[in-house]
Amino acid sequence: MDAERIGVLGVCAGGGYAVNAALTDYRIKAVTTVSAVNNGASFRRGWYGTDSxxxxxxxxxxxxxxxxxxxxxxxxxxxxxxxxxxxxxxxxxxxxxxxxxxxxxxxxxxxxxxxxxxxxxxxxxxxDAFHLVEDMFTAPLLIVAGSEAGSLWMSTELHSRVRSPKKLVVVDGGAHMDFYDVPKYVDHAVAEATPFFRENLAARPVEN
The missing domain is CATH 1.10.10.800 (Arc Repressor Mutant, subunit A)
Incomplete structure (x- = not known):
């Protein structure tokens, strides 16, 4: 394993955990979330994020x-x-x-x-998986979510708060669970994540 080329992809709550892990482990050089869920926020505020x-x-x-x-x-x-x-x-x-x-x-x-x-x-x-992301999350971030997902608000909130290089991809027609095992949506997420990781985890030239 190359400790300088670690990438993390997390789905649902795994997306929130991936972001949280990258807050404190700077060996993680790139993060992709798919149907991201900030588990604490979703329990406190409800699935649609409408509660306080x-x-x-x-x-x-x-x-x-x-x-x-x-x-x-x-x-x-x-x-x-x-x-x-x-x-x-x-x-x-x-x-x-x-x-x-x-x-x-x-x-x-x-x-x-x-x-x-x-x-x-x-x-x-x-x-709170996103606690302190404004100041401590430094990795490039790709966020993939469906336009019909009740969890979309967590992806858009994450995108608005992170200051590192970031990209939000909202897939038309996709619901939260579609990205688990529905080929059309899984393939779309993979098609976004593959070049993202290739770009951000590319081997760096060895300095003499």
Whole structure:
């Protein structure tokens, strides 16, 4: 491995984690996000980003109460990561996430769609993948997202805040989950990322 030519590509929450990793590890020389999600922001503000961060407070209060209950002997509480039974109020992307993660389309037998309520929520709600990107993110950045994705606001927010060389590609007609396994959209993301990484991770001439 060439430590001077490390690139990272992250999809969904992996996009947020990729950005966050590049904030502190400057061996990462180029970052691509696809359907990027800032996990903490999406939990605090909702999938469409329309709530305030303060909307997380009631959930964190419930977490505190559950911690007390568990300390007194109650069973641990679990919550699903994607909706187990989507309904008419469920955002399109999360309905499709259910189809992706909880059906044979991509389901894994060891993935139980469960997370500990007390441990997960307090960490997720206070996490911000884009914290300090204005001043500490220095790598070239390619952002790919679909025009129909409910998560698009996180890609546009990231693009507006980062000051390093950057490019936002909004793919017409694409929804959030389309970039997971729908060839038309996966191929589009790969077609954007390949030249981006070739340009930014090219071998540098050896200085004599």
């Amino acid at each position: 961060d303060a909307a997380a407070v009631p959930t964190l209060q419930a977490v505190a109460q559950q911690r007390t209950a568990e300390a007194q002997g109650a069973d641990p509480a679990y919550i699903p990561y994607v909706p187990e039974q989507p309904d008419e109020s469920t955002p399109r992307d999360l309905v499709e996430a259910h189809d992706y993660y909880l059906t044979p389309r991509a389901q894994h037998p060891n993935a139980k769609n469960k997370q500990l309520f007390t441990k997960s929520m307090s960490r997720i709600f206070t996490f």
